[in-house]
Amino acid sequence: MIMHYDLAVVGAGIIGLAHALAAARRGLRVVVIDRDRQANGASIRNFGLVVVTGQAPGISRRRAERTREIWLDLAAEAGLDILHTGKLVAARRPEALAVLEAFSAGLDGRECRMLTADETAAHQPGLAAERVVGGLYSPFELRVESRDVLPRLAAFLGERHAVEFRLGVAVSSVEPTALQTSDGPVHAARIVVCPGDDLTTLCRERIAHYGVRRCKLQMLRLADPGMRLNSALVSDLSLLRYGGYTGLDEAAALKQRLMRECPLALDNGVHLIVVQSADGSLIVGDSHHYAETPDPFASDAVDRLILDEYAALFGAPPPVIARWTGTYASAPGNDCFSDAPHRDVRLVMVTSGTGASTCFAIGEETVADLFAV
Incomplete structure (x- = not known):
């Protein structure tokens, strides 16, 4: 049976999970796809420090403040430890x-x-x-322990919000309403690509435009x-x-x-x-x-x-x-960018090492944009 989703998220790092959370809180049917079986990249090789003070004034600071609020919500809802x-x-x-x-x-x-x-x-x-x-x-x-909270957040999304995870599955191409994967096509009304620091597999020319x-x-x-x-x-x-x-x-x-x-x-x-x-x-x-x-x-x-x-x-x-x-x-001059290869597709990259500090606000912004009435 072919499954259809409201949102497909490519990437199960903290940026991908943030988009899944924002969509799930709207009651949308979400699938998250990642080529790795577990979080293994920048999302866990860090301090686990949600930084607010010192962020550039304006949108970066506002995103950090909002992301902090959601981390605190998740500490209560999902049992994530604030150390x-x-x-x-x-x-x-x-x-x-x-x-x-x-x-x-x-x-x-x-x-x-x-x-x-x-x-x-x-x-x-x-x-x-x-x-x-x-x-x-x-x-x-x-301060959170990234290598612990990411799998716990993913488990919370699956158990509380019925987010589906397809791990160990590689995405080879992105088309409007469909992803081609090593496990067959995945159909979704909207798609968000969160490639971390993979600069070539998906949306290579769009990423190169930003000098990443x-x-x-x-x-x-x-x-x-x-x-x-x-x-x-x-x-x-x-x-x-x-x-x-x-x-x-x-x-x-x-x-x-x-x-x-x-x-x-x-x-x-x-x-x-x-x-x-x-x-x-x-x-x-x-x-x-x-x-x-x-x-x-x-x-x-x-x-x-x-x-x-x-x-x-x-x-x-x-x-x-x-x-x-x-x-x-x-990327020079960018903390983050959201690119639109298609009206129903977004490419989202945090390019300043501030993923844990700004992720949830970015997820909310992207989902609101994609599902604007």
Whole structure:
């Protein structure tokens, strides 16, 4: 029997699941198709950090705020664990503190709190006041364990909303109302393609139009340091990677100082995010290297740059117990794009590494567009 769906979603990463959720909440019949048997890409090779503060003002910030609301809804509805909340920006340099002060004085910083050096150290055990000049605390961030929540979210969609999953099935072509797959044709009134960082299998020319390439990152898991994070933590280097900070006039002086003091870190796109898992271990990272096809090899020198930034705040790091690389789609000047190869088909790519932070809002926008009355 040939099944017909209201929406077919290609890709079972967090972006694909977000579209399935948005459609299922409208009561639509949804199928999700993925060539892999389980989530294996950028959606699980990350910090699991839903970042609101620091997102570029405007649509990116609004998407992050809405996505945070839905994560909290899902925590209650689907039993997804929020491991810790909030984010501490620990400033080591006066120039970084100046950026934070300018941010906190703006509209998007109104609910954040500036901290003295002593207050920053008091917020997070393991920090010493002499290592920082101050900080900023944001109450908005959420931390989930991506490799756990993705399969649980998929199970919730299947059990609560009757979303059908066809895993281990490759899609070879997309046509209006039909997908050709390794398991036969799939018929749907509307189609959303969420290819992650696959730049060639589907919609190759449409993707190339946006100048998309891949970003390779390196991350590490450290043994339980014996302390507990009261929130996620980021450092000065991270302020150069978020549009909410880089758009401030004060960011130029910080960048100049960092270029003098740690050029290798900047050359390798290193910044510091630290989050904690339920078992006490820490995830730290990351780095950024760009190419259409990045090599698959991790660099020990890059790992050392990440660990050096950790050590500057906390002292000697605990043992490394796991290392990995990941890749995600990246495009200049775009956090995300939605392309329409046909009026009933959408190609959606997040091109800024912010999938967990903006996915659910993007899913709602796409589904509302496709099913507008």
